[in-house]
Amino acid sequence: MRALSCAATALALVPSAAAVAQDASDARPRGQVALGLGVAPDYDGADGVRAIPFVLADIRVGGVSFEARGLRGRVDLAADPRLSMGPVVGARLDRRDADGLVGLLPTIDIGVEVGGYVGYRFGGDALGQGSLSTELTLLHDVSGTSNGMVATATAGYAALRSRDSFAGFDLQASWADADHMRTYFGISAADAAASGLTRFRPGSGFRDVGAGISAGHYFSRHLGVIGRVGAAYLVGDAADSPITEAGSRWQPLGGLTLAYRF
Structure with missing residues (x-):
């Protein structure tokens, strides 16, 4: 059975730019939470999608921010409003009940990853409109699923930012x-014999590039909607894998939520 619980939530669907602007000097908890429905690939390299919960939260207490993006959570420990940095913990989607020849490969359990991130925002007005944000995240699997490491660089632009609305786009690699690559895209000799797919032993390298658009609007003091559409495009050995050739290099992610701010 495919994982359709919170464990299947896609990571990083909404960029940090979606957070409501807040006064760091106010010690009361402020922020927003958003819940909805989205779609993500059935597995890495798949040409089909699965329904997933779409989750977003940004909660600031004093000078510390607690953020959630699906199964990825992090804490921003930086006091500087332009600098962000701190620990990250998250999960990576499993591969189960795949169709076709890929379904004859061993299943992959949900992976648990921990690491850290650092980001910086350049320019923009008091609410952040017109700003360019950059971020680097490094995650390492600690669950034994892959024992691998993934580094992601992101750049985003806040095209619109007001008290009640925002819109922006981002690029990532x-x-x-x-x-990591051999777990999610490799095929051993034994797996090739069992599935009929060609043996494939990928090495380290760039995994994907992607882009997305996020937007939101609050219709009242507390209630609004936040949505995102985007896709990653597999490159390098990830694209050359027979798993991807049987599926697709395009990996869509997106969703729509009902948001509450306080």
Whole structure:
């Protein structure tokens, strides 16, 4: 059975630019939470999608921000409003009940990843409109699923930012080590014999590039909607894998939520 619970939530669907602007000097909890429905690839390299919960939260207490993006959570420990940095913990989607020849390969369990991130925002007005944000995230699997590492660089632009509305777009690129690549895109000799797919042993390298658009609007003091559409495009050994050739290099992610701010 495919994982359609919160464990299947896609990571990083909404960029940090979606957070409501807040006064860091106010010690009361402020922020927003958003819940809805989205879609994500059935597995890495798949040409089909699965329904997933779409989750977003940004909660600021004093000078510390707690953020959630699906199964990825992080804490921003930087006091500087333009600098962000802190720990990250998250999960990576599993591969189960795949169709076709890929379904004859071993299943992959949900992976648990921990690491950190650092980001910086350039320019923009008091609410952040017109700003350019950059971020680097490094995650390592600690669950034994892949024991691999993934580094992701992101750049985003806040095209619109007001008290009640925002819109922006972002670009990203991910690099993965050999352990990660061989877990999600590799095919051993035994797996090739069992599935009929060609043996494939990928190495470390760039995994994907992607882009997305996020937007939101609050209709009242507390209620609004936040949505995102985007896609990643597999490159390098990830694209050359027989798993991807049987599926698709395009990996869509998106969703729509009902949001509450406080």
